[in-house]
Amino acid sequence: MNDFSELENELRKLRPARPSPILFERVEEAMVDHRARLSQRRTLSWFTEAPHKAALGFGLAAAAVLLLLARISMEQRGTTAKTGAPVSSVMATRPTSANEFIAAGATQIVYNSRDEGLHFADGSEQPVRRLRYRTHQTWQWRNPTTGASFRVSYPSEEVVLIPVSGQ
Amino acid sequence: MENIASHEDWKSCFSEVAPGLLLFARQWVQSAADAEDIVQEAFVKFWRRNYKIDNRPLLYAAVRSIALDVIRRDKRRARREASVFAEAEPAIDPQFEFEDEAQSALAAAVDSLPHDQREVLVLKIWNELTFSEIASALDISQNTAASRYRYALASLRKSLQPQ
Numbered sequence: 021m022n023d024f025s026e027l028e029n030e031l032r033k034l035r036p037a038r039p040s041p042i043l044f045e046r047v048e049e050a051m052v053d054h055r056a057r058l059s060q061r062r063t064l065s066w067f068t069e070a071p072h073k074a075a076l077g078f079g080l081a082a083a084a085v086l087l088l089l090a091r092i093s094m095e096q097r098g099t100t101a102k103t104g105a106p107v108s109s110v111m112a113t114r115p116t117s118a119n120e121f122i123a124a125g126a127t128q129i130v131y132n133s134r135d136e137g138l139h140f141a142d143g144s145e146q147p148v149r150r151l152r153y154r155t156h157q158t159w160q161w162r163n164p165t166t167g168a169s170f171r172v173s174y175p176s177e178e179v180v181l182i183p184v185s186g187q
Numbered sequence: 188m189e190n191i192a193s194h195e196d197w198k199s200c201f202s203e204v205a206p207g208l209l210l211f212a213r214q215w216v217q218s219a220a221d222a223e224d225i226v227q228e229a230f231v232k233f234w235r236r237n238y239k240i241d242n243r244p245l246l247y248a249a250v251r252s253i254a255l256d257v258i259r260r261d262k263r264r265a266r267r268e269a270s271v272f273a274e275a276e277p278a279i280d281p282q283f284e285f286e287d288e289a290q291s292a293l294a295a296a297v298d299s300l301p302h303d304q305r306e307v308l309v310l311k312i313w314n315e316l317t318f319s320e321i322a323s324a325l326d327i328s329q330n331t332a333a334s335r336y337r338y339a340l341a342s343l344r345k346s347l348q349p350q
Contacts, residue, residue, distance in 0.1 A: 031297070038206055
């Protein structure tokens with residue numbers, strides 16, 4: 021038997037102080053803010069999750085296309101030489117090395133950087149500072165035998181997330 | 188997976204639990220404003236992860252954890268500001284709404300309970316948690332929660348008896 025039941029009833033009659041109406045508004049603001057961040061994060065996920073992969077993928081694809089074009093062009097030149105002009109002995113000894121291109125340089129010029137402030141990425145509670153860099157990248161290959169070279173240039177955008185520690 | 192439909196449910200859940208949560212938070216902080224800050228932070232964090240309040244001990248544990256963080260932070264701040272506020276009295280907002288003198292005396296008696304008994308009493312009476320849930324929220328055994336509750340009631344009865 022509970023001999024404190026009367027006291028418990030008295031205690032239950034005592035009503036806790038009510039929260040201020042502002043508290044509800046503040047919680048609502050925090051909820052709305054959270055939802056906004058969630059939807060913003062979804063739209064930005066492509067940039068935040070794989071900016072480096074996207075830039076690298078685009079660059080490699082462009083380089084591959086140009087390498088292919090260069091190879092076709094060289095093969096056509098070789099065919100023309102065979103059919104049109106006499107092939108010198110020097111040229112005849114270089115069919116493999118003539119197709120060899122080695123990397124000769126790479127430059128990355130940052131022409132615009134922007135601090136986009138604090139954001140919450142990947143459901144994390146820790147804020148990160150988002151920096152967006154717009155760059156122009158150039159890759160260059162050279163054939164040491166023939167002296168031929170080609171260059172691939174393309175614009176790229178990089179988003180860097182830097183964790184921000186509290187206080 | 189995020190449950191979009193439950194986004195609006197927080198209002199009814201919060202209306203239901205807010206007074207009890209605030210009272211619970213007040214066990215650590217003097218002012219109602221500080222308690223509201225704690226409750227807001229705890230509830231929003233909790234709702235973002237759970238979208239329902241079926242795990243109530245976790246919600247109360249979140250309030251307790253944030254309140255303890257606030258105390259630690261305030262101690263550091265208090266040390267820095269000690270010279271400025273040396274003579275100022277801390278504002279103490281009432282934790283209950285009184286209807287008469289008897290209720291005022293009862294509230295004062297609750298206030299004078301040892302902290303460990305008072306937090307169990309607050310969770311049991313005004314938040315309607317079971318001893319099992321209280322034990323989970325406070326990280327104590329169920330028996331400890333039950334005995335603290337009984338000690339609290341015994342102390343209250345003693346202090347309310349006419350001298």
